[in-house]
Amino acid sequence: MDTEDLDPIHIFSSWCKQCGICTTICPKKVLEIGPDGYPYAARPEDCVLCGMCDAHCPDYAITLKAKHEVKEEGEHE
Amino acid sequence: MNKRNEEVLLQGNEACAMGALAAGMRFFAGYPITPSTEIAEFLSAELPKINGNFIQMEDEISSMGAIIGASLAGTKSMTATSGPGFSLMQENIGFASMAEVPCVVVNVMRGGPSTGMPTRPSQGDVMQSRWGTHGDHPVIALCPKSVLECYTLTVRAFNLAEKYRTPVILLIDGIVGHMWENIEIPQAFEVTDRAKPTVPPEWYHPYENLPGGEITPLAPFGQGYRYHVTGMVHDRSGFPTLVHDEVEQCLKSITNKIKNNLHDIIDIEEYLLKDADVCVVAYGSVARSAREAVNMAREEGIKAGMLRPITLWPFPRFHLEDIAHRMKTFVVPEMNFGQVYGEVLKSSPKKAVRVTRVDGELVTPDQIFSKIQEVSS
Amino acid sequence: MMRTPEAIYKYLRPDKKFPHVWCPGCGIGIVMGALVRAIENTELTKDEIVLVSGIGCSGRISTYLDFNTLHTTHGRALTFATGIKLANPELTVITVMGDGDATAIGGNHLIHACRRNIDINAIIINNNIYGMTGGQYSPTTPMESKASTAQYGSIEKPFDICKLVEACGATFVARGTTFHAKMLDAMMLRALNHKGFSVVEAMAQCPVQYGRRNKLGTPMDMMQWFKDNSVSSPAFDKIPPDELDEQFPVGVLVNKEEKEYIDRYRDIVKKAGGDVP
Ligand SMILES: Cc1ncc(C[n+]2csc(CCOP(=O)(O)OP(=O)(O)O)c2C)c(N)n1
Ligand code: SF4
Ligand code: SF4
Ligand code: SF4
Ligand SMILES: [Mg+2]
Numbered sequence: 112m113d114t115e116d117l118d119p120i121h122i123f124s125s126w127c128k129q130c131g132i133c134t135t136i137c138p139k140k141v142l143e144i145g146p147d148g149y150p151y152a153a154r155p156e157d158c159v160l161c162g163m164c165d166a167h168c169p170d171y172a173i174t175l176k177a178k179h180e181v182k183e184e185g186e187h188e
Numbered sequence: 189m190n191k192r193n194e195e196v197l198l199q200g201n202e203a204c205a206m207g208a209l210a211a212g213m214r215f216f217a218g219y220p221i222t223p224s225t226e227i228a229e230f231l232s233a234e235l236p237k238i239n240g241n242f243i244q245m246e247d248e249i250s251s252m253g254a255i256i257g258a259s260l261a262g263t264k265s266m267t268a269t270s271g272p273g274f275s276l277m278q279e280n281i282g283f284a285s286m287a288e289v290p291c292v293v294v295n296v297m298r299g300g301p302s303t304g305m306p307t308r309p310s311q312g313d314v315m316q317s318r319w320g321t322h323g324d325h326p327v328i329a330l331c332p333k334s335v336l337e338c339y340t341l342t343v344r345a346f347n348l349a350e351k352y353r354t355p356v357i358l359l360i361d362g363i364v365g366h367m368w369e370n371i372e373i374p375q376a377f378e379v380t381d382r383a384k385p386t387v388p389p390e391w392y393h394p395y396e397n398l399p400g401g402e403i404t405p406l407a408p409f410g411q412g413y414r415y416h417v418t419g420m421v422h423d424r425s426g427f428p429t430l431v432h433d434e435v436e437q438c439l440k441s442i443t444n445k446i447k448n449n450l451h452d453i454i455d456i457e458e459y460l461l462k463d464a465d466v467c468v469v470a471y472g473s474v475a476r477s478a479r480e481a482v483n484m485a486r487e488e489g490i491k492a493g494m495l496r497p498i499t500l501w502p503f504p505r506f507h508l509e510d511i512a513h514r515m516k517t518f519v520v521p522e523m524n525f526g527q528v529y530g531e532v533l534k535s536s537p538k539k540a541v542r543v544t545r546v547d548g549e550l551v552t553p554d555q556i557f558s559k560i561q562e563v564s565s
Numbered sequence: 566m567m568r569t570p571e572a573i574y575k576y577l578r579p580d581k582k583f584p585h586v587w588c589p590g591c592g593i594g595i596v597m598g599a600l601v602r603a604i605e606n607t608e609l610t611k612d613e614i615v616l617v618s619g620i621g622c623s624g625r626i627s628t629y630l631d632f633n634t635l636h637t638t639h640g641r642a643l644t645f646a647t648g649i650k651l652a653n654p655e656l657t658v659i660t661v662m663g664d665g666d667a668t669a670i671g672g673n674h675l676i677h678a679c680r681r682n683i684d685i686n687a688i689i690i691n692n693n694i695y696g697m698t699g700g701q702y703s704p705t706t707p708m709e710s711k712a713s714t715a716q717y718g719s720i721e722k723p724f725d726i727c728k729l730v731e732a733c734g735a736t737f738v739a740r741g742t743t744f745h746a747k748m749l750d751a752m753m754l755r756a757l758n759h760k761g762f763s764v765v766e767a768m769a770q771c772p773v774q775y776g777r778r779n780k781l782g783t784p785m786d787m788m789q790w791f792k793d794n795s796v797s798s799p800a801f802d803k804i805p806p807d808e809l810d811e812q813f814p815v816g817v818l819v820n821k822e823e824k825e826y827i828d829r830y831r832d833i834v835k836k837a838g839g840d841v842p
Contacts, residue, residue, distance in 0.1 A: 126583050130590030130772075135785040165569045166602075166746040167788070169594030170584055174570045215652055236837035241651045241830070246677040250644035253637065253674075257617075257648025260635065261656065265648065279638050409615050409633040409649060410656045416578075416628060418636035427628060428636075 119160060119175050120152040127172040133164040195370040200338040200360060201226035201268075203371065204294060205234070207342030208266050211379055213292070214240035215265035217254035219247050219273055222306045223362045224296035227268040248273035252280035255291045259284075260417060262382060262408025264346055268294035270362075271304060271313055274320070281355050282321030283419040285442060288395065288406070290349035290382070292342070294358045296365040299548050308548025309362025311472055311523040315530075317357045318501050324439065326446040328453055329357040329501040333475045335369035340377070341498070347380040348453060352445055353403055359500060361523065363473035363550055382406065389413045393424040397441050401448055446502060454504045457496040460486065464493030466564050467511065468519045469532050469540075471497050474551045478521060481556035490564045497528070508535035517541060517563040521551040572601040576611070578631045586625055590784025592743035592769025596690050597626050599746055599767070600659075603753035607657075615658045617646040619666035621697045622771070623690040626661045640671030643678045646685050654827045657686070657757065664691040665703040668724050672704070679733035682761045683826035687735075688753065689726055689764060692771035700774030711778045730764045731819050737763035738819035742791035743770060745815060752817060761825045 120141065122133075127149050134142045134150050138161060143153040152158065165173040198206070205227045208216075216235060218228040228244065235242040241258070245251040248269050255265035269277065274295045284291055299305030300312045313320075317329045328348050332341045338360060345356040383405035385392050394415045396404045407413030416426040421438050423429040429438070446453065459479055461467065466485070470478035475496040485492035495511070497504050508518070518536055520529040521543035529542040543559045545551045577583070587593050604614065611632055618627035620639035627634040633656075637645045642660040650658045667675050667689045678685060694712060695701040702712035702719045705726065709718040727740050737759040741749035749767055756763035770776060770787035781787050794811045796804065801814035831841045 128584060128589035130784050132590060132785050132788070135783075136788075162568065162747070166598060167595055167743070168569070169587065169589075169591055169598075169784075171570045171573045171594070171598065175568055215648065217648065233837070236830075236834045237839045239834055239839045239842065243647070243651060245644065245647075246673050249641060250647070250674050250677075253641045253644025254648035254651075257635070257645035257650075258652035259648075260645075261615075261649045261652035263652040265652070280641065280644075283638055408653075409635075410612060410653055412612050414611060414631055414633050416634045416636065418628075419638055420636065 118152060118155045119158055120155060120164070121174045121176055122150055123172045123174070124149040126170045128170050130169060132167050132169065133173060136163050136167050138163060193372045193375060195372050197368055197370050198335050199226060200332070200335045200365045200367045201296065202230050203335045203338040204268070204342045204358065204360065204365070205230040206373070207339035208292065208346065209234060209238070210339070211264065211343040211346035212381065213264045213266050213346060214238070215255060215258035215263045216241070216267065217243045217245050217251040217258070217265070218267045218269065219245055219251050221270045221273045223298055223309070223365050224268045224270045224294065227294060248276040249280065252277040252293070256280060256284050256287075256289050259289050259291045260409050262411070264290070264350070264382070266292040266294065268296065270296050270298045271300040272302070274313060274316065278321040282323060282325055284355040285321065285325040285327070286419050287417050288353040288442060289355070289417075290353050290406070291355050292345045292349055292358060293355055294342075294360065296360045296362055298362050299546070305548045309473070309523065309550070310546065310548065311361050311474065311527070312546070313359060314500060314524065314527040317359055324443060326354060326443050327357065327501045328352070328354060328446065328499070329359050330498060331359045331471045331500045332364055333472055333496065334364065335367055336371045338364065339371065340374060343377055343379065347378065350380040350382055352449070353406055354446070359472070361472040367473070382408070385413060394426050395422060395438065395441070396424045397437070401445070403445055450502055450506070453499055454502060454507070455498040456504050456507055457498060459494040459496070461493035461495060461511065464491050465514060465516045466490060466492045466519060466560055467515050468492065468494045468521065468556060468560065469497070469508070469528065470494060470521050471500060471528065474521050474523060477551050477553045478556055480553035481560060484553060484557045485560045488561070490560060492560050500528070503531045505531065505535045508532060512536040512539065515539060519543060519556065519559050519563060521556045521559070523551060569598040569602060572605045573598065576601045576604065576630050578629060585629060587622060588773045590770065590772045591622070592692060592771070592784070593623055593626065593690055595743040595746050596688070596749065596767045596769055597629065599750035600688065600753055601630070602750040603757060606754050607757055609657055613655070613657055615646075615649050615656050616661065617642045617649065617658060618661040619663065619671060621663035621666050621695070623661055623663035624666065640666050640669070641674065642666065643671065643674040643685065643687065647678065647683060650683060650685055651827065651830070654684070659686045659688065661688045661690065663696065664689060664693065664705040664726070665695045668704045668726060668729070675730065676733040679730050679735040679762055679764070681826045682734055682736055682823055684760055685762055686756050687762070687764045689766050690769050691726060691766055692769045692775055694771050694775035696771045696774045700778055713778070726766045727764070727818050734762070735764045735819065736761035736821050736823050737817070739764070739817045740766040740768065740813070740815050742768040742788070742795055742815060744788040744791040745795070748815070755817065759820070761823060
């Protein structure tokens, strides 16, 4: 993975309601709650673009941006 | 002798259903109830023949919901019921008023309250048709006195519904609904079709007040005009709002479109009123007895006349006020305890008397005549 | 597949401002995300879709999406939807209802829409509570759970919505949860492509009116509970009854072909001598 791609996660804090779902659901523990109460990508390099965070954000505040195809992982059963 | 169209023997309910078809109604949803059921039965046979839709729903709440949905999809729609079913429809009638969706609701009135007297006629739902649903809302209600009028007023109900984007109630009393008469089916009459928006979708606001009081046409779902419809107080685009000005605008505009067009909506029949000093105010089947009673009074030298509200709501109050000064008394016979009597009192306090009958029988000409005699002696 | 925010931007009403009305962590937003992803995977245009909702937190979905939208009366979404679909069968009609909306006040309409097998897609957002009115118990509130009108715990046996609609004749029935967000949109897509009456029960957390009162933890804890107790339907059927605790089946539970209502009505039109278009 190209290092330029390594901040794939954008969080619009104006839509975020600080529910904490994304930080818990991320299988790679990429996201953390920052001092302002909003999540941010603490370890973007660990992101596997699984799409768990953006599909589970109830407020559509997370956009995954990547130049390459985002993987369709995290399908269940 | 003029060449006449062939006369046919029809029942009031049947004439109503035929009028609806003639007006372009192509969607009927209903639930069986005496004395309105013949309308559903007739339409269940006729609508499929012209690729119209008939559906018997699970109750009257759903019937009312279904006709609103069909109307939003662009089809003229109707339901028919009687007292208990009319009660169930009230919430969604309010929805149609608020969301300004044209549709026609036929209530063939039977004795109430509750299950009342299913097989006996009444005129007990006059006030319910005005105030049955909650909140301040506009209403149009028409009341036929004959089989022919069951036909013509149903056509008119659809025309008014389309013109004013509002539910219109047809109050047929059980006697008229079940009456058989020979009628000549009207051939030429005006039919108001759904107006189409003249602006492109980007400019379309379904609840916009247009200059000159013109009503914004209702775009059918699926034609490129995507908009929101709700029973909540809404802004001109249809979205819920609590902004004071918009709330007032929404509620005033649904009421004003009726209030500002009383001359167009209100229709009355006058009989021997010109020189009268006693005026009988009667509607529906009772107006037939009233006419007879007026004739009896005239034979006795009493200057009696009749005013028949054909449009019951909005009530022809100004018509009554216009003649009140020259009347000794208004006599109001009805098959209830005095629902229209109350309205007459508003136009002419202290000058009205009532003749009531709630035993499931028609008020007779004799009853009305003796009241006329009593007040003019 | 298009990601959620992109799909949301595409179908969002341009003149509606986000953030939306739902509480932090509310599952309804996740269900709406799944719905737009499902729609994105159909060939349908915005104009061809009618979204009909009832009244409740769930019912608010219709305000946000750029379709022909109708926010009806409490419990009656399916009745309006039936009128729309019959009047114009070309339209794809989706109804979104809450658990109270669909199975309490609207229960009668639900069972009859199933029975008719009319081609309408019903999405029931089951949060086990009356969210909008402040947490009163609903027909799906579990026994002993607390609600603002069940201060000592509910004593009413809850509905199993999927079993109910299956028994009433729905020809496509699926259950998903907000934890299984992506599975949910796959189910909705299948429901949209199914001809006949389809029901997708989306179990969703109401952290504010249900979770808090029943000490169920954070929104994520409530979703974790969905994860821990859901079993894919074939595996669920193999669990011996005495080992069943709180587990519930997820997945497509019913999928069968049966003649659809409007097709049957067309036969009537033919019989009556009318022209079928
Ligand atoms: C006829 C009627 N009765 C009651 C209400 C009040 N009411 C609004 S929403 C609601 C319940 C909502 O619960 P549910 O359908 O489960 O939706 P949720 O809010 O949980 O998404 C009730 C009782 C109403 N609007 N209309
Ligand atoms: S895409 Fe997956 S790995 Fe990356 S932040 Fe989101 S949940 Fe974590
Ligand atoms: S899931 Fe969405 S709303 Fe919740 S904290 Fe994360 S970004 Fe904010
Ligand atoms: S009350 Fe419950 S269902 Fe309603 S928005 Fe809040 S969390 Fe969601
Ligand atoms: Mg609920």
